[in-house]
Amino acid sequence: MSLSAxxxxxxxxxxxxxxxxxxxxxVIDHLLGHRSVRRYRPDPVSNDQLTAIIAAAQSAAxxxxxxxxxxxxxxxxxxxxxxxxxxxxxxxxxxxxxxLVWLADLARLAHIAEQTERPSAALDxxxxxxxxxxxxxxxxxxAIAAAQSLGLSGCYIGxxxxxxxxxxxxxxxxxxxxxxxxxxxxxxxxxxxxAAVKPRAPQPVVLHHERYGAVSDQDAGIExxxxxxxGFYESQNMNVRGTWSVHSAKRIADAASLTGRxxxxxxxxxxxxxxK
Amino acid sequence: MSLSAxxxxxxxxxxxxxxxxxxxxxVIDHLLGHRSVRRYRPDPVSNDQLTAIIAAAQSAAxxxxxxxxxxxxxxxxxxxxxxxxxxxxxxxxxxxxxxLVWLADLARLAHIAEQTERPSAALDxxxxxxxxxxxxxxxxxxAIAAAQSLGLSGCYIGxxxxxxxxxxxxxxxxxxxxxxxxxxxxxxxxxxxxAAVKPRAPQPVVLHHERYGAVSDQDAGIExxxxxxxGFYESQNMNVRGTWSVHSAKRIADAASLTGRxxxxxxxxxxxxxxK
Numbered sequence: 096m097s098l099s100a101x102x103x104x105x106x107x108x109x110x111x112x113x114x115x116x117x118x119x120x121x122v123i124d125h126l127l128g129h130r131s132v133r134r135y136r137p138d139p140v141s142n143d144q145l146t147a148i149i150a151a152a153q154s155a156a157x158x159x160x161x162x163x164x165x166x167x168x169x170x171x172x173x174x175x176x177x178x179x180x181x182x183x184x185x186x187x188x189x190x191x192x193x194x195l196v197w198l199a200d201l202a203r204l205a206h207i208a209e210q211t212e213r214p215s216a217a218l219d220x221x222x223x224x225x226x227x228x229x230x231x232x233x234x235x236x237x238a239i240a241a242a243q244s245l246g247l248s249g250c251y252i253g254x255x256x257x258x259x260x261x262x263x264x265x266x267x268x269x270x271x272x273x274x275x276x277x278x279x280x281x282x283x284x285x286x287x288x289x290a291a292v293k294p295r296a297p298q299p300v301v302l303h304h305e306r307y308g309a310v311s312d313q314d315a316g317i318e319x320x321x322x323x324x325x326g327f328y329e330s331q332n333m334n335v336r337g338t339w340s341v342h343s344a345k346r347i348a349d350a351a352s353l354t355g356r357x358x359x360x361x362x363x364x365x366x367x368x369x370x371k
Numbered sequence: 372m373s374l375s376a377x378x379x380x381x382x383x384x385x386x387x388x389x390x391x392x393x394x395x396x397x398v399i400d401h402l403l404g405h406r407s408v409r410r411y412r413p414d415p416v417s418n419d420q421l422t423a424i425i426a427a428a429q430s431a432a433x434x435x436x437x438x439x440x441x442x443x444x445x446x447x448x449x450x451x452x453x454x455x456x457x458x459x460x461x462x463x464x465x466x467x468x469x470x471l472v473w474l475a476d477l478a479r480l481a482h483i484a485e486q487t488e489r490p491s492a493a494l495d496x497x498x499x500x501x502x503x504x505x506x507x508x509x510x511x512x513x514a515i516a517a518a519q520s521l522g523l524s525g526c527y528i529g530x531x532x533x534x535x536x537x538x539x540x541x542x543x544x545x546x547x548x549x550x551x552x553x554x555x556x557x558x559x560x561x562x563x564x565x566a567a568v569k570p571r572a573p574q575p576v577v578l579h580h581e582r583y584g585a586v587s588d589q590d591a592g593i594e595x596x597x598x599x600x601x602g603f604y605e606s607q608n609m610n611v612r613g614t615w616s617v618h619s620a621k622r623i624a625d626a627a628s629l630t631g632r633x634x635x636x637x638x639x640x641x642x643x644x645x646x647k
Contacts, residue, residue: 107430116422122520125398126427126513146392149578151402153571154383155512156527159622160615162572167579174581198583203576204623206586207593213620221639222532222632223623228501229552232508233527234577236431237402240516244398251432251509256498267582276505295429296438300479301510302425303443305450306543307474310482317483339436344489346435347480347499356498360646363497370636370646 103127106292109323113298125244130290132248133187135281139170140193144245148280151241152234163223164231165200166238167266168193174265178277181262182254183354191279196255196262197235199227201271201368218271219369231275242280248290252277257355259362270367294327296320379403382568385599389574401520406566408524409463411557415446416469420521424556427517428510439499440507441476442514443542444469450541454553457538458530459630467555472531472538473511475503477547477644494547495645507551518556524566528553533631535638546643570603572596 098106100115107127140148145168152166169175170193178196179188188194201218208215217223239249255262255277262274283289300316317340324339335342350357363370374382376391383403416424421444428442445451446469454472455465464470477494484491493499515525531538531553538550559565576592593616600615611618626633639646 104426107426113422113426116419116426118417118420118423118521120423120517120520122398122401123423123427123517126517127430129430129432131432141394143392144394145578146389146574147394147396147399149574150380150383150389150392151399153574153577154403154405156405156407156515157571158527158529159619160569161619161622162577165577165579165583167581167583169581171581200577202586203589203593204619206589207616208620208623210590211617211620213617214625215620215623216625217623217628217633220626220629220633221636222629225504225532225551225635226529228504229508232505233512236509236512237516239432240513241396241399241402244396245394251434253434253502256501267584269583269586272583275501293436295433298422298425298429301429301438301441301476302421303441305443305445305447307441307443307545307548308543310478310545313479313482314486317479340483341487341489343435343437343480344484344487344491346437347484347491347493349490349492350496352493353496353498357493357496357647359501360497371633 100124107295108297109294109326112319112323126240128292129243130248130292131250132283132290133250134284134286135187135191135279136284137192138282140247140280147245148238148241152238155233155237157230158226161204161226163200163204163227164234165198167196167198169196177265178262181258182252182277183257185252185254187250187279188252188277191281193280195238195278195280196266196274197231197276197278198268199224199231199273199275201227202269205271220371224368224370228275235278239278247280248283249278249280252279256359259359260365263366273363273366273368291331294323376400383571384573385570385602388595388599402516404568405519406524406568407526408559408566409526410560410562411463411467411555412560413468414558416523416556423521424514424517428514431509431513433506434502437480437502439476439480439503440510441474441548443472443474445472453541454538457534458528458553459533461528461530463526463555464528464553467557469556471514471554471556472542472550473507473552473554475500475507475549475551477503478545481547496647500644500646504551511554515554523556524559525554525556528555532635535635536641539642549639549642549644567607570599
């Protein structure tokens with residue numbers, strides 16, 4: 096059964112909230128269908144599939160063509176289990192046959208500077224760290240879109256930042272390399288139901304025209320989203336207390352809400368990023 | 372004239388460097404074709420196209436469903452000219468009919484916490500800043516893929532970080548909002564030739580298996596890439612002195628190589644990111 100553009104838009108924003116645009120392509124249709132999947136069959140991702148996924152990842156833009164990123168493909172069950180522990184015990188990190196760990200990587204540039212006998216003082220700055228993180232994120236997003244087009248599913252793993260030094264040790268990262276996030280990949284174990292498309296806020300919440308405007312201009316959209324998400328929680332039998340707003344506020348309450356990541360700045364210094 | 376998978380791979384990696392994988396889809400084919408375009412016709416991007424592009428952007432994953440990003444669509448010629456100045460005088464930032472400025476946005480979450488009368492101390496941490504930047508980057512990459520599928524072209528603008536406070540003032544950004552990068556969008560003004568697909572390094576340079584390994588393991592791949600890029604510079608009549616390695620090393624030599632971005636950490640503090 097194939098869904099119309101309007102079906103796709105309704106799943107993404109809640110029914111009746113946005114007319115599907117006339118501008119529509121198979122690529123847009125594909126991207127709209129994204130779902131984060133957390134249950135996998137053991138069937139492997141092939142090397143041939145991985146080659147195509149990485150080619151898509153490398154086709155993303157990279158700042159000043161510096162290629163300030165790398166990725167580690169982890170298939171070893173022991174390493175996956177250790178990474179799952181680092182990431183707060185998420186079972187799908189252990190169970191998915193492939194974990195891609197996306198790295199902000201300034202070690203290659205440091206090595207190139209050494210080889211060409213040139214200084215590399217800029218690597219110590221916040222800006223270069225940010226270039227690495229953004230390069231990695233653009234590459235990763237192409238990778239997940241490519242993987243999903245091959246019938247695979249995936250999920251970003253921010254929990255890879257819970258214990259950055261331990262992840263670095265597990266993966267043998269040299270100084271100036273940081274695991275920005277992970278990504279589980281594999282075939283969905285759909286069981287009784289496939290993972291759902293999660294609704295997003297109405298476009299006026301995130302899209303501004305010409306200037307940002309007052310934050311309170313977003314209130315009507317946020318209210319709509321709280322209603323759409325209440326319906327989503329119910330449809331998924333999710334036991335979420337309070338609205339999306341309350342749920343989100345809880346996630347940013349204090350240092351303890353960050354599941355260890357309140358010490359990320361310190362960890363980055365330890366990993367060779369002075370962040371000047 | 373439609374290109375085969377092998378043609379696309381050859382353009383991306385240099386001829387004869389990688390056999391096309393058997394795993395290939397229209398989405399992968401599309402992503403492989405990415406080109407950064409820096410010359411535009413004045414024809415506008417329609418509101419309908421923008422709706423589709425933003426729907427694709429919002430369909431990307433967002434950490435803990437916090438939506439820690441926003442985007443500003445700038446069409447006003449005066450603002451585009453000012454942004455172009457901020458970004459080091461890049462003519463295409465002025466000339467492209469649409470500039471999307473992608474924001475790490477923690478202001479919405481601060482506002483939601485206020486509304487729900489809850490604390491939001493976690494917003495002061497490096498981790499939350501990083502969530503905003505990564506969320507924005509994932510959304511942006513979906514946006515550019517979607518735009519390109521509509522026949523539009525684009526280019527990321529890291530120069531938006533050259534003068535962060537001035538960009539914030541121009542766009543009326545509230546505290547806790549940072550313009551991570553821009554993106555020109557429009558129809559390519561092909562003139563005598565369309566912009567070329569820029570080659571990337573062989574996969575073993577960025578793709579590691581199980582563990583990172585020694586950085587020097589990448590030397591053979593870097594050597595290949597220097598050769599491929601020499602051919603590319605020549606084919607494009609680009610006057611690049613030295614290899615890609617030398618060119619890259621020059622970009623990271625010192626604080627002055629960062630075109631103002633050596634003060635990014637200070638600018639972020641000024642914009643309401645304590646980066647604890």
